[in-house]
Amino acid sequence: MIYLNAFLFAGIVCVIGQVILDNTKLTPGHITSMFVVLGAFLDTFDIYDQFVLWAGGGALVPITSFGHLLIHGAMDTVNNFGIMGLFMGMFDLTSSGIVAAIIFSFLLSLVFNPKD
C-alpha cells in the first residue's frame, strides 16, 4: 500500500512541476527552487511530516524533502541551543545528499569526458 502512496505522491509533485514548466517561462532552476521553498514552508506547520508518514520514500525523493530536512535539522538544534541553533544544525540531515553529490560529481568528472 505504501508503494501506491509513494507512486501517487511523487507522481503528483512531478506533474505540478511539469504543468508549471509547460505553461510559464520559468526554467527548471526556478521550479526546483520553488519546490524547495515549498517544502520548507509545508514543514513549518508540520504538514510535510504527514506526507512522509503517508508516502514514505515517495515523499523523500522529490526535492521538496530537501527543504523539509533543512528545517528539521535546524529545529533539532534550536531545541537544545535556542535561537543560535538555527545556524548550527541546518545541514545536519541534508549533508549526506550534498556531500554525496559533490564527491561523486568530482570523482566521476575526473574519469569521464562529456558526451555530445
Add this chain to the structure above:
Amino acid sequence: MDKNKYKMLVNKYTPKENRLYNSLIAFIVGGLMGVLGQFLVSFYSYYFSIPVKDASVFMIITLVFLGCFLTCLGFFDKMVSFARCGLIIPITGFAHSMMSAALEYKKEGLVTGIGANMFKLAGTVIIFGVVSAYLFGLLRVVVMGG
C-alpha cells in the same frame, strides 16, 4: 506584413507541445522514482537492519550516485529530455545538474573549471533552501516557540 499576421503565422508553424502527454510522462516517471525510493528504503532497513530514518539517508545517496553515474554515461540527458520534470524534481535532478556542470567545465581546469562551476546550477537550490528554511525557522521559533 503587419505584426498580427506575422504572429499568427509564427504560431501556426511553431511545433505544439502536447502538454497532457508531457504531464502523463512526468507523472509515471516521477511516480516510479518514488516507488524506487520507497523500495530502497525498505530494502536497506531490512537488509542492514537499521531504522527507516537512516535507511532513507542511504536511499538518497544511492539515487544521487545513480543520477551522477548515468549522466556520465550520457543516458541521463536523453532521459531528462524525455521525462522532463519526472526526473528534474526528484533528487536525481540535483545530482544531474551538478554532474553536468562538472563535466561541462572540466576542460577549464580543476580549480577554475570544476571547482568554481560545480554549483552553478545546483547552488540555487541550496541557497533558496537555506534562506527559506532560516526565515521559516525564525518564524517558528518566534511565533510558535520551536
